[in-house]
Amino acid sequence: MIPANSMVFAIDDDVSVRKGLARLLRSAGYKSEIFELASDFLKREQHTGPACVIVDLRMPGINGTDLQETLIQHGREEQLVFITGHGDISICAQVMKAGAVDFLPKPFRDDELLQCVERALVRSDEQRRRSAEKNNARRLVDLLTPREFEVMQLVVTGMLNKQIAAELGMAEKTVKVHRARVMEKLRLTSVANLVRLVETAGIASSERDGTKV
Amino acid sequence: MKSFSQSLESTGIEPAARNVNGSSARFDRRLLAVGLWVFAGYYLGAKIGFALTFEPHPISVLWPPNSILVAALLLTPPRIWWFVLLVAFPAHCAAQLQSHVPPLMILCWFISNSSEALIGAALTRYLVGRSIQFTTLRNAGIFCLCVVFAGPFFSSFLDAAFVRWNAWGESSYWHLIRIRFFSNALAAVIVAPLILTWATNGIPVLRTAGRARLLEASILLFGLLSICFVVLYKFGPEADSAFLFLTLPFLLWAAVRFGALGTTTALSIVGFVAIWSGSHGHGPFSGGTAEENTLSIQIFLIVLSIPMLFLAAVIKERASGETELRESESRFRIVADAAPVLIWMSGVDKLCTFFNKPWLEFTGRKLEQEMGNGWAESVHPDDLQRCLESYSEAFDARIPFVMQYRLRRYDGQHRWVSDHGVPRYDPHGKFVGYIGSCVDVTDLISKDEALREFEERVILAAEATHHGVWELNAATNELWMSDKAGLMFQLDPEARLDKAMIQRRIYPEDRARWQATVEHAIETQGEYAIEYRILLPDGTLRWISGRGRCVPGKLGKGTRLIAVSVDITSQKEAQDLFHLAAEGSHLGVWHWDEVTKSLTWDRATRKTFGVSAEEEITVDTFYRALHPDDAERVKQSWRRALELRLPYQIEFRTKRPDGTTGWVDARGRSYYDEAGKPLWMTGVVFDITDRKKAELEALQHREELSHVSRVAAMGQLAASIAHELNQPLSGITSNASAGQRFIDRGKVDLRELHELLGDIVADGRRAGDVIRGLQVMVKKGVPARQRVNLNDLVMNVVRLVKPDAMLRSCELGTFLDPDLLPVEGDPVQLQQVLLNLIVNAFDAMSDIPVNQRKVVIVTERNGQRAVCTSVRDYGFGIPPEVSRRMFNQFFTTKAKGLGMGLSIVRSIVESHGGTITAENANGGGARFHFTLPADAAS
Numbered sequence A: 001m002i003p004a005n006s007m008v009f010a011i012d013d014d015v016s017v018r019k020g021l022a023r024l025l026r027s028a029g030y031k032s033e034i035f036e037l038a039s040d041f042l043k044r045e046q047h048t049g050p051a052c053v054i055v056d057l058r059m060p061g062i063n064g065t066d067l068q069e070t071l072i073q074h075g076r077e078e079q080l081v082f083i084t085g086h087g088d089i090s091i092c093a094q095v096m097k098a099g100a101v102d103f104l105p106k107p108f109r110d111d112e113l114l115q116c117v118e119r120a121l122v123r124s125d126e127q128r129r130r131s132a133e134k135n136n137a138r139r140l141v142d143l144l145t146p147r148e149f150e151v152m153q154l155v156v157t158g159m160l161n162k163q164i165a166a167e168l169g170m171a172e173k174t175v176k177v178h179r180a181r182v183m184e185k186l187r188l189t190s191v192a193n194l195v196r197l198v199e200t201a202g203i204a205s206s207e208r209d210g211t212k213v
Numbered sequence B: 001m002k003s004f005s006q007s008l009e010s011t012g013i014e015p016a017a018r019n020v021n022g023s024s025a026r027f028d029r030r031l032l033a034v035g036l037w038v039f040a041g042y043y044l045g046a047k048i049g050f051a052l053t054f055e056p057h058p059i060s061v062l063w064p065p066n067s068i069l070v071a072a073l074l075l076t077p078p079r080i081w082w083f084v085l086l087v088a089f090p091a092h093c094a095a096q097l098q099s100h101v102p103p104l105m106i107l108c109w110f111i112s113n114s115s116e117a118l119i120g121a122a123l124t125r126y127l128v129g130r131s132i133q134f135t136t137l138r139n140a141g142i143f144c145l146c147v148v149f150a151g152p153f154f155s156s157f158l159d160a161a162f163v164r165w166n167a168w169g170e171s172s173y174w175h176l177i178r179i180r181f182f183s184n185a186l187a188a189v190i191v192a193p194l195i196l197t198w199a200t201n202g203i204p205v206l207r208t209a210g211r212a213r214l215l216e217a218s219i220l221l222f223g224l225l226s227i228c229f230v231v232l233y234k235f236g237p238e239a240d241s242a243f244l245f246l247t248l249p250f251l252l253w254a255a256v257r258f259g260a261l262g263t264t265t266a267l268s269i270v271g272f273v274a275i276w277s278g279s280h281g282h283g284p285f286s287g288g289t290a291e292e293n294t295l296s297i298q299i300f301l302i303v304l305s306i307p308m309l310f311l312a313a314v315i316k317e318r319a320s321g322e323t324e325l326r327e328s329e330s331r332f333r334i335v336a337d338a339a340p341v342l343i344w345m346s347g348v349d350k351l352c353t354f355f356n357k358p359w360l361e362f363t364g365r366k367l368e369q370e371m372g373n374g375w376a377e378s379v380h381p382d383d384l385q386r387c388l389e390s391y392s393e394a395f396d397a398r399i400p401f402v403m404q405y406r407l408r409r410y411d412g413q414h415r416w417v418s419d420h421g422v423p424r425y426d427p428h429g430k431f432v433g434y435i436g437s438c439v440d441v442t443d444l445i446s447k448d449e450a451l452r453e454f455e456e457r458v459i460l461a462a463e464a465t466h467h468g469v470w471e472l473n474a475a476t477n478e479l480w481m482s483d484k485a486g487l488m489f490q491l492d493p494e495a496r497l498d499k500a501m502i503q504r505r506i507y508p509e510d511r512a513r514w515q516a517t518v519e520h521a522i523e524t525q526g527e528y529a530i531e532y533r534i535l536l537p538d539g540t541l542r543w544i545s546g547r548g549r550c551v552p553g554k555l556g557k558g559t560r561l562i563a564v565s566v567d568i569t570s571q572k573e574a575q576d577l578f579h580l581a582a583e584g585s586h587l588g589v590w591h592w593d594e595v596t597k598s599l600t601w602d603r604a605t606r607k608t609f610g611v612s613a614e615e616e617i618t619v620d621t622f623y624r625a626l627h628p629d630d631a632e633r634v635k636q637s638w639r640r641a642l643e644l645r646l647p648y649q650i651e652f653r654t655k656r657p658d659g660t661t662g663w664v665d666a667r668g669r670s671y672y673d674e675a676g677k678p679l680w681m682t683g684v685v686f687d688i689t690d691r692k693k694a695e696l697e698a699l700q701h702r703e704e705l706s707h708v709s710r711v712a713a714m715g716q717l718a719a720s721i722a723h724e725l726n727q728p729l730s731g732i733t734s735n736a737s738a739g740q741r742f743i744d745r746g747k748v749d750l751r752e753l754h755e756l757l758g759d760i761v762a763d764g765r766r767a768g769d770v771i772r773g774l775q776v777m778v779k780k781g782v783p784a785r786q787r788v789n790l791n792d793l794v795m796n797v798v799r800l801v802k803p804d805a806m807l808r809s810c811e812l813g814t815f816l817d818p819d820l821l822p823v824e825g826d827p828v829q830l831q832q833v834l835l836n837l838i839v840n841a842f843d844a845m846s847d848i849p850v851n852q853r854k855v856v857i858v859t860e861r862n863g864q865r866a867v868c869t870s871v872r873d874y875g876f877g878i879p880p881e882v883s884r885r886m887f888n889q890f891f892t893t894k895a896k897g898l899g900m901g902l903s904i905v906r907s908i909v910e911s912h913g914g915t916i917t918a919e920n921a922n923g924g925g926a927r928f929h930f931t932l933p934a935d936a937a938s
Helices: A013-027 A039-045 A065-071 A091-096 A110-143 A144-153 A161-168 A174-185 A191-201 B003-013 B016-021 B024-051 B064-075 B078-098 B104-126 B137-166 B171-210 B211-234 B242-278 B290-338 B357-363 B374-378 B381-397 B442-464 B482-491 B497-505 B509-522 B569-584 B603-609 B618-626 B628-644 B689-716 B718-744 B750-778 B788-807 B825-842 B900-909
Strands: A006-012 A034-037 A051-056 A079-084 A103-104 B340-344 B352-355 B401-408 B414-425 B431-440 B467-473 B478-482 B527-535 B539-552 B560-569 B587-593 B598-601 B648-655 B661-672 B678-687 B784-790 B811-815 B824-825 B856-863 B866-873 B917-918 B925-933
Touching: A006 A013, A006 A039, A013 A034, A013 A110, A013 B718, A013 B750, A034 A065, A039 A065, A051 A065, A051 B856, A065 A079, A065 A091, A079 A091, A079 A110, A091 A103, A103 A110, A110 A191, A110 B718, A144 A161, A144 A174, A144 A191, A144 B211, A161 A174, A161 B467, A191 B016, A191 B171, A191 B527, B024 B064, B024 B078, B024 B171, B064 B104, B064 B171, B064 B678, B078 B104, B104 B618, B137 B290, B137 B478, B171 B242, B171 B290, B211 B242, B242 B290, B242 B784, B290 B357, B290 B431, B340 B357, B340 B661, B352 B374, B357 B401, B374 B381, B401 B811, B414 B442, B431 B900, B442 B467, B442 B482, B467 B482, B478 B482, B478 B497, B482 B560, B497 B678, B509 B527, B509 B560, B527 B866, B539 B569, B587 B603, B598 B603, B598 B618, B603 B618, B603 B661, B603 B678, B618 B648, B628 B648, B628 B661, B628 B678, B661 B689, B661 B866, B689 B750, B689 B825, B689 B900, B718 B750, B718 B788, B750 B825, B784 B788, B788 B825, B788 B856, B824 B825, B825 B866, B825 B925
Parallel strands: A006 A034, A006 A051, A051 A079, A079 A103, B811 B856
Antiparallel strands: B340 B352, B340 B431, B401 B414, B414 B431, B467 B478, B467 B560, B527 B539, B539 B560, B587 B598, B587 B678, B648 B661, B661 B678, B784 B824, B856 B866, B866 B925, B917 B925
């Protein structure tokens, strides 16, 4: 089941492979774009939909692993499928650990590749949704003042107001007030939802993208 | 019937031996003749004697019988004198008996007569030896002494004694002697000569006398008779005795013109007329007593006769001497003119008096020109002084001389003559001058000089070339040695040498062979050549090469062996070394004679080509021995070398009789005549089979090693290769399955499908190329040389290693010279070189940061001759201790390396005629740089 607005990108320095991939993807009904160089792909605007990138491991200039690193660094949601003409297995573990969808040695089986692509797209889609949710939650959380944030953080740990007041050095009343405000801003009714929201925002413990205290 | 004289001559004058050879019958006939003549003569003589007696004088004026007897004895050989006397006896008896002489007296008288005759004849015979002829003064003198004087004188004594004894007369002993003596003497002087002269050559003279002579004789006779008649008959005793001398002119005439014959005849006539006149009372001797008359006549006639006889003899002697002289001169002249030599004569004054015809013909001059000192004009001016001096000196010393000078020939050319002169003497031993003969010795002298020059040359040559010459007399074993030979054999050439002395010098082992060789040469009168060793007294051993030849003996000399010896010790040593070297090194020597088209191989060459020692070698033998694949090449090569004056050196294979293949290195050198035509080629062959085998093995090993290395390299690049294959393969699978899906979905665009299939095909080919490339690299093949462009090879290799480069994150850069000259080489091997260098470069940068990893390959044309290629990396460079050894085998800095890569690289580069170097490049890293020669044809 191909998610809507999916795009498959393929990056390989070898012309035969590119041509083959292009046809295969087309024949499977995917929309695809083929690049010779990873740098060319990076120059392209990020696709606003689920995206899969089939990338050759070894390329002149920026190779596959470099690309993966870059994408991770930039928090991009494209899912990578690695193909390689070389038989090095050691790299496979490394790229899988870094989050690649799969690692296919050439010559790959077409159905295997398409399955990977599908998986990648699904994952990309999921990733996007999760990402979107997360962003939503974050936005909501960002509405909180710092004090509210602190209170919220402790509330999700299951602490009683009294304990929170003690932890933060505020009056319990204040704690209650903040709590209420948090609930209101975040449009939540239960603490459980709050917890969920906080999880969704991806705020663990006391950190938050490192931008807040 | 023979004449008396002839018969007498034949018995009297010839030597006894002749008579013995004659038949006894003839001898008896002659004897009979002699007997008759003697008998008749004696008897007649007696009768005449009696007639010529002046009565009453009892003694005849002239008693012929004794003279006849003596004449007979003188004309006959002594051994028949007994016969003569025997025959005379009866005549004597007969004559005397008639006069009534008592028998005893007769006998006595016979004895005395015989004794007179015998004395006279014997003495004369003894002193003269043969028949007396009044031709010399000596003869006449002897005759007179013996016959006229001695005989009658001594017999008179006997006669007188007998008379006295027999009391035949009354005269005294001395008177009788005197009477008898004169009577006998007169007879002896008149009768005997007459008989003798007429008997010996009277008739022949008359027969051969010319008419003029006979006329003259007749006139003389007539004159004589006339004057005798007048003087001795007509004139009486009162006539002046001086008129008797009128007979003298005629006697002289007879003596001068008619010799002894005439004289005796004239004297006889005079005598006879005188006596007859006197006895008959006429003439100047008729006065006085009978005894006086007798004595007068006797004295007159004796005194007249003896000088006349002498005169006749002298005249004859002189005449005959002159005749003899003339004759001998004429004989001499004939001989002189016929002689092959030039003869001259000179007188006591040194002036020349005679030149024989050859002389005159030689000089082309006339006798008048040459006479005296004229001959000196023909002598060469340079020799004249010497010539005259020699002649004068010898002449004065009266000794023979020999001198040589040049005499101008009729044609103007001066010829050398050898003049031999001897003094000559007349019969009396008086020096009368010189006589000499000259021989043209120009040829001899020039031959002599030539011989001397030749001798000198030979000796010099022999000395110069260190040849010793010696000569052996085969019969006497005497030996002559030249100085050089003496030095060589350490024998003294001045000493008396013989064959044994040479033999002693010869090394014992070679002695028998030398002896046999020399003897054989002498026997067959042929030549010999031999090499042998000699052991010198100082202990050294030398090799001698000797050649000798026999010269047959001439003029009673024995066969001579002439030999030349050369010390060849150094050559022999060199030869021995050469042989050793040749044998050790399998070196064979060959010789091709272009003129006779003949080929000669020594033993080593035969062995090399697998030919037996006895087999005859022709050029076909050589061709047959060649390996078929190389035969044409070799044939052409040596012919070209020979004809075009090129050096000949070639390696080729041979087909051995046992079927195996051998390798041979042949070299040769040609020789040409003046016109540049090839004469012969001589050279050597090396059997290099072993070497070649080793070379081939080494080559094979190298090849194998190279192959192994390639395989290893390929192994190293397996990943790259796999990758290279993967690309097209994935293309194929992707395209193919896409096509299937298109078809499944029903969206079949035929054009697209076609394109798709095309891509599949292309990808398949690409994969095939990769495989092929791989196969080429790993195949174990014989390196195949071809014209390659290094740029293409670089590109191939770059394509091959690109995956690897990517794997290692190395950048590959090429700078290829478009003007590159092609190179003759094996593309596989050259690619191997590039591959190896590039992989090494990758390895060198494994610890370098990724963005610095770069390998640069540069090709560059180097002038007209070469192509340079370099592979440069940006690693750490080559440490000094490595740079020395890095091209060595089994040297590696890599943990997993074989260490063969660079050594093989170097070996490949060098086998292409190139060189490879490595250095540290500016800016870091190492640069490997190899140069290959451009293809010669380009």
